[in-house]
Amino acid sequence: WSSTEHEIVLFFHKAYISMSFCLAAFISIHFILFKKINFLIKIVFFSGYLLFAFFLFYMNSIPNLASFITGTLVFVFCKLGLKRSLLLIGLMSVFMFFYNDAIKVYSEKISNRINEDYRVDIWKCGLEIVEGDKVFGIGIGDNKDELFDCYATKSKNSYKQLKEGKYNLHNQYLNFYVSGGVICLFLFLLLIINNTIISFQTKDILFLSFILLISLNFLFENTLDRIYGIYFFAFFNSFFIKRNLIFNKSENK
Secondary structure (H helix, E strand, O other), X not given: OEOOOOEEOOOOEHHHHHHHHHHHHHHHHHHHXXXXXXXXXXXXXXXXXXXXXXXXXXXXXXXXXXXXXXXXXXXXXXXXXXXXXXXXXXXXXXXHHOOHHHHHXXXXXXXXXXXXXXXXXXXXXXXXXXXXXXXXXXXXXXHHHHHHHHHHHOOOHHHHHHHHXXXXXXXXXXXXXXXXXXXXXXXXXXXXXXXXXXXXXXXXXXXXXXXXXHHHHHHHOOHHHOHHHHHHHHHHHHHHHHHHHHHHHHHHO
């Protein structure tokens, strides 16, 4: 499925396909906990949830794993309430104690990946090149050229690899800041904040979980630089907005 170059046989970056699996897992748990459906159908959704969880842990995309765990806890908390949720978490902790060795190995694997990560070096360059143009940014067309030139000026070994690989900023928020300055970043954050408010107003946990998922991915990937990321965000964001607008109209009638 995924290789050391972070690509899979379907030619998707593993972060993007993991994002899809994570949302599919959220949809599954949403139907299990909040929809009145046949018990056998719930078994099907639960099986799907476990399958998506397996692929997420296999692909080891840290932002999506964090989204998956946090989102699942949000769903459970909203369904069971605080006391029963804490009890369930306590029982799961006891269960995990018996798999302590396996958890340690997996934790060490994630820790090593974080220590070897190149993003901090990239972000330093990103903040450096926008230093003189914080309000309006350096422009979309000059973004990557300026970043690659910054890599070339650094003596640290990691920057040589970054330049050869032509790595982008790997942070959607920083990318908007560098390209369009504070104004562009503010408008983008306004979109996310507005969507979050809508999800709370309509008590749409699935929409909230989608916002959590996409927001965490924006921290570590230029999600909207790839066509798959654009389609994913545009389609599902529009779907949830439309669904909540319909909900509001029906409530006001």
